[in-house]
Amino acid sequence: MNHPQKVVEVKGLWKIYERPRKAAGLRGALQAFVRRQIDKVEALKGISFEVYEGEILGYIGPNGAGKTTTLKILAGVVHPTSGEVRVLGFVPWYRERAFLKQISFVMGSRGFLEEIGWDLSVLDSLNFIKELYGLSDLEYRQALKELTELLQLQALLNVPLRQLSHGQRARAELAAALLWRPKLLLLDEPTLGLDIITQKALRDFIKRYIHQHRAACIVTSHYMRDIEDLADRIILISQGELITAGSLTDIVERLSDRRLIRVEFEREPALDELAILGHVVENSGLQVTLEIPHARVKQVAQTLLERWLVRDLTIEEPSLEEILQRHFAQHA
Amino acid sequence: MHDMRAYKSAFFLQMQSTLCYRANILFYLTAVLIPPLAIFFLWRTVLGEVDALGAYDLGTMITYYVVVQFFIAHTPFSAWVEIGESIRDGSLTLWLVRPANHYGLYLGRLLGSWVPFWLLGLGGTAGVAALLHRYFQFQTDPVLIGAAVLMWLGGVILGFTWGYMLNLVAFWTERATGMVVLAEQAASFLAGGVIPLDLLPLQELWLFLPFRFAGWLPTQIYLGRVSRSELPLEFLKLLIWLMAFCVLVQWLWRRGLRRFAGVGV
Secondary structure, rough: OOOOEEEEEEEEEEEEEEEEEEOHHHHHHHHHHOOOOOEEEEEEEEEEEEOOOOOOOEEOOOOOOOOHHHHHHOOOOOOOOOEEEOOOOOOOHOOHHHHHHOOOEOOOOEHHHHHHHHOOOOHHHHHHHHHOOOOOOHHHHHHHHHHHHHHHHHOOOOOEEEHHHHHHHHHHHHHHHHOOOOEEEEEEEEOOOHHHHHHHHHHHHHHHHHHOOOOOEEEEEHHHHHHHHHHHHEHHHHHOOOEEEEOOHHHHHHHHHHEEEEEEOOOOOOOHHHHOOOEEEEOOOOOOEEEHHHHHHHHHHHHHHHHOOEEEEEEEOHHHHHHHHHHHHOOO | OOHHHHHHHHHHHHHHHHOOOHEEEEEHHHHHHHHHHHHHHHHHHHHHHEEOOOOHHHHHHHHHHHHHHHHOOOOOOOOHHHHHHHHHHHOOOOHHOOOOHHHHHHHHHHHHHHHHHHHHHHHHHHHHHHOOOOOOOOOOHHHHHHEEEEEEEHHHHHHHHHHHHHHHOOOHOOOHHHHHHHHHHHHHHHOOOOOOHOOOOOOOOOOOOOHHHHHHHHHHHHHHOOOOOHHHHHHHHHHHHHHHHHHHHHHHHHHHHHHHOOOOO
């Protein structure tokens, strides 16, 4: 049996930034102008993890957790303060050509096509990328055909970038990021600002690409739907530290000992009686949602069915988003 | 080989981008025409009183200014402030993850954006020369014309490298715009854009500095004041300066990248 190859290996990664401090207002600006004060910010505190080929890793955490810093280190843009990193067998910050030709770093906040030129057509920019990555005509034609079909870009190829909508640009950027068929995709908020249809289209495409090309992917996103849909495995970080790692089910199990019971009654129940059973999180007359400890699910469900006329009852795990909100609120 | 393909592609891509703005290019023409004409009236007044200033009579002086203005106005001493800005706003990140040399890509892009202006400027300068044909000294020796253009092209690369180097200071200071603009003004003066360098005091110093390759020296070659036998030595000096700048750029780049945090994207 073939074991999947390790694509990313990170051991004890630390990054300490220097950040100038400036108080608000003109006074603060003058003070900073005369005497600059520098703060040391620990963005990453000894993170370790691995990513294998064919795997999509969801890398999540609140703002400022160190997600983008990690991706920038893996892409060779930022030098770490200490720690060991190997990406596809390379030390990323040496920025060897052979390494850079195998990775792709996509930032939802800023695209490369935009950087190449607003006034140029998508095809002009893709042609430039072809030369940049030294693709042969055949390689380029094949990749372009596949990407334009899958991302439905045919009609947009000759349109200047600035005339595309945000969603169209995002699709074009994704094509531009995959033209050289990278073995590692680093996606930083890839669906930022996109409508739900485009988000789903991009997610489906990314999944297909990773599995078809046996590539690996690390994705950060604040849209938990991205993570739930894409990630085979999740790493949760906060304030530069790894909190937990595992599959989506593992994370939900580990971080939440609560379940939601949604009940639809035949007649409106007395809320104070329900409140004895658990925490009422939603109430719209006949429909009530109770949050209760996992261990009491069976007992509470039984009580509900015995004491009230129940039309429908479902037991749900809280969503990843709810779990994370609660977790980060507790640890803030 | 692959890098050359990338640089060439960057060159043509940027040229296409520049050509998108037709009005901008035409407005530029006025900026090319006005300074030589203004300087003509100035020097006609000054040299109306005396026969010559140093080795420059009115015809030589007018020719010097028309030619040197063309060279200096078309030399990118500040490179692109965009390079420094990309360090400050983090968008350099988007270039760092590409398998090509950043300096080479930007040189290609910059040349691509300038070539349309060079051609337009050349046309404008030829028009000014024709207008001032009573004073302007037309060079007829193709070797000297070729050597002047070649020397200036070397000066352009040197000027770009100088500007690129200054932009890299943004790795330490976050914003290098002030220094870059100041250095551009200084470079223009030191290239002989205001006063011919051989009319300045301490001329040994000014003639030692590299800025002369972008203005004063190619103009002297055009005027026939540098003999053919002196040309190889001058080209060698240009090459030495270029190599020294490239080593310095490499050093600053490596050290700067260690500080780069990519904040902003």
